[in-house]
Amino acid sequence: MGSTYRFACDACGYAVEVSGGIDYGMICATATIICKDCRALHTVMISKRPWRVMDGWRPKAVHCPKSRKHAAAYWEHPGPCPRCGKELRRSDEPVVMWD
Ligand SMILES: [Zn+2]
Numbered sequence: 901m902g903s904t905y906r907f908a909c910d911a912c913g914y915a916v917e918v919s920g921g922i923d924y925g926m927i928c929a930t931a932t933i934i935c936k937d938c939r940a941l942h943t944v945m946i947s948k949r950p951w952r953v954m955d956g957w958r959p960k961a962v963h964c965p966k967s968r969k970h971a972a973a974y975w976e977h978p979g980p981c982p983r984c985g986k987e988l989r990r991s992d993e994p995v996v997m998w999d
């Protein structure tokens with residue numbers, strides 16, 4: 901089961917709800933990505949075969965959901981704020997659980 905956390909930046913006030921890395925559900929695997937063009941974190945589906953991802957498989961490239969031309973990369977907790985580069989703070993408890 902996947903889980904989503906709230907991440908917040910104390911320096912600039914940016915806040916977002918993402919898993920904070922690779923996450924698995926029953927039907928898909930997702931990744932948290934950072935987009936330099938949106939200056940935001942996004943959750944993207946990377947596979948409908950989560951067991952492959954559990955075995956270590958990753959797509960080589962990830963794409964921003966807004967545009968494939970955006971500069972997107974994997975993001976994992978602890979990681980930088982997409983706005984100002986300071987480390988994001990993660991909530992202690994997940995805010996959403998999904999199957
Ligand atoms: Zn910030």
Ligand SMILES: [Zn+2]
Pocket residue numbers: 935936937938939964965966967970971
């Ligand atoms: Zn983008």
